[in-house]
Amino acid sequence: MKRCTESFTIWRDGAPVGFVAGQLVEDKHPILKxxxxxxxxxVATAGQAAAPLKPVEEATANPGEQRTLTPPTTVVSSEPTGAEPFDPAEHTIPQVLAYLKDADDEERARVLDIEAAGEKRKGILGDTAAKE
Structure with missing residues (x-):
């Protein structure tokens, strides 16, 4: 095995072929000629033989092959992460208003109904809370 000491690109059969510094090639690879x-x-460490190293993985699959992709482990969402639905009684007025700003019509109606049946804060419901 030989290790590339400097990155470079050559043209072979009308297509670019790149070699990256640190990449390993077999001793019989045509690029060595x-x-x-x-x-x-x-390079081997002092007193040890060089450990066999794996060649660099190619970035694309061969024709007819499919690459295996690793799905993301976390998903970012603007929705509440808990199993419980948003409860306005557990939040301050600015927090509830911020939530309602991004909520769809159905969720906005659900949260306002809970507020109207519960704390009836004018800062959330406006003047309709005073009329009831």
Whole structure:
């Protein structure tokens, strides 16, 4: 195995072929015939032989192959993360108003109904709370 010491690109069969510094190639790779001066033996630590290293993974799949993708582990959402629906009684007036600003019509009606049946804060319901 030889390690690339400097990144470079060549054209082969009308397409660019890139080599990245640190990339490993087999001793019989054709690039060594023309660009062998850009490759060196893998470095071993003092008193140890060089450990066999894996070649760099190619970024694309071969024709007919599908790459395996790793799905994200977390999903960011603007909706409340808890299992419980938003309860206006557990929040301050500015928090409730901020939530209502981004809520859809159905959710806005649900939260306002809870507020009207509960605390009836004028800062959320406006003048309709005083009339009831």
């Amino acid at each position: 023309t660009h062998g001066h850009l490759f060196a033996e893998p």
